[in-house]
Amino acid sequence: MKKIFILTGEPSGDKLASKVIKEFKKDNSEIEYLSVGGENLEALGIKSIYDLKEITYIGFTNVIKNIFKINKKINETVKAIKDFNPDILFTVDSPDFTLRVAERVKKQEPKIKTIHYVAPQVWVWREGRVKKIKNYIDHILLLFNFEKPYFDKENMSNEFVVSEIEVLMPILLDFIKLMNKNYQDFIYIFHSTKQHYDLIQSYVKSQNISNCEIISDDKIKSHTLKKSVFAVAKSGTVSLEICKSKVPSIILYKMNFLNYLIVRSLIKVKFANIINIAAGKEVIPELLQSKCNPKDLFKSVSSFIDDPNKIKEQVEKTQSILNTFKTDISSSILASRALSKYL
Secondary structure (H helix, E strand, O other): OEEEEEEOOOHHHHHHHHHHHHHHHHHOOOEEEEEEOOHHHHOOOOOEOOOOHHHHOOOOOOOOOOHHHHHHHHHHHHHHHHHHOOOEEEEEOOHHHHHHHHHHHHHHOOOOEEEEEOOOOOOOOOOOHHHHHOOOOOEEEEOOHHHHHHHHOOOOOEEEOOHHHHHHHHHHHHHHHHHHHHOOOOOEEEEOOHHHHHHHHHHHHHHOOOOEEEEOOHHHHHHHHHHOOOEEEEOOOHHHHHHHOOOOEEEEEOOOHHHHHHHHHHOOOOOOOHHHHHHOOOOOOEEEHHHOOHHHHHHHHHHHHOOHHHHHHHHHHHHHHHHHHOOOOOHHHHHHHHHHHOO
């Protein structure tokens, strides 16, 4: 059985790590985990080798004062990781602690793959630190696009993981401005994860748009969606949720042009949305790449807002397609049976 050790250093890292592992577990069930984590990882059934409070109270920024406590805890953690012998050491944020542990683990057990999530702020201080980090971190996950050049420069394996927000938010906000010029009675609600709430909030505040709200609570998101008159969504499983709520919608997506060419060469289906793929035609408009811009988005949405019959027609078609997806047995049971065949 494959093993992953998850190393966090504070509650925010525990929360961030739990979101990643929750998604990871959907496609990877036969994995053994151990961690230095808190209540969020614990809720996923992942044991921590000690209480997270044992390191958060020490204060790693005050190195001189706590040097002996820090070294003792680092050594204890390194030993626990080596004893667990994971395939992957997944470190999250808190670089003063997590990266020190990763460095020692990699030196003693080079076969363990190390992946770090949330880059240290190399653009603010110690830019040369990247040269050192790449010696013991195999891959680093970045939250911001401007971080990438620092790691590319040193040929360090890296990946930018919140590009959708960076690309789509400016388009969506300009679209809202166009809507506000032509319609006076709409409120625009962004459905966000708690992890990305602050980033989305910063975009909205920068544009000074008063009729925008951001919701991250799942229960409120579900309730709000059902009360919505229209939805603009990126391509993905969220589109099915929108259709199940009988809300008319438009799909949009945009990526780096080179990446788009690669994706198009690999994917043989004509559409990006599952509903359209099932229908064999565009039931839900798809604004992809060059069409994913404020003006085309406004034109498409307003054509629905101004024509109730067009809205009714789309909802009826999506419900008909959704009915073809249904079976008498739950999808989770069918999926588990499929997995069992390969064990």
